[in-house]
Amino acid sequence: MVRPLSTDLRERVVAAVLSGETSRAVAARFGVAVSSVVKWSQRHRATGSVAPGQMGGHRKRVLEPHRAFIAERIAQTPSLTLHALKGELAARGISVSHDAIWRFLRREGLRFKKNDVRP
Structure with missing residues (x-):
């Protein structure tokens, strides 16, 4: 599994979207996927942060x-x-x-x- 992109890049992308640029233009400028721009913007609106969520982990054993x-x-x-x-x-x-x-x-x-x- 790859590691998440840096928080700095995420913050710059969200700042560009908040300044009025379209998601497609921001994605092209920073070289990331449009879906990433949209998800990071949604995360910023929901939580106020662009930090990535936890990756991986272990399932607890039911038995x-x-x-x-x-x-x-x-x-x-x-x-x-x-x-x-x-x-x-x-x-x-x-x-x-x-x-x-x-x-x-x-x-x-x-x-x-x-x-x-x-x-």
Whole structure:
């Protein structure tokens, strides 16, 4: 992901728009996209600042607070399937996909083998 353009450039672009120039003329003069000029102007009108918003970040893990419940269910019923576990979580008000459950189990090191004697 590229980093945002400088705040100085953003301020000069918004100042040019506020002085009466059109967005297209400002974009051509400063070498930025017309959509950037429009968005920076909208941001300046809404917040009074042209500083860029936060980029990226991490999504919080939905199943993390329910780790104890999931581990207990796997210990109680080793033959529990992902879809059955998804149904039990849905009954508790937690709506996730079976893929999210699978990724959570792999990340946490929780396993449920249906047949322990197989390698």
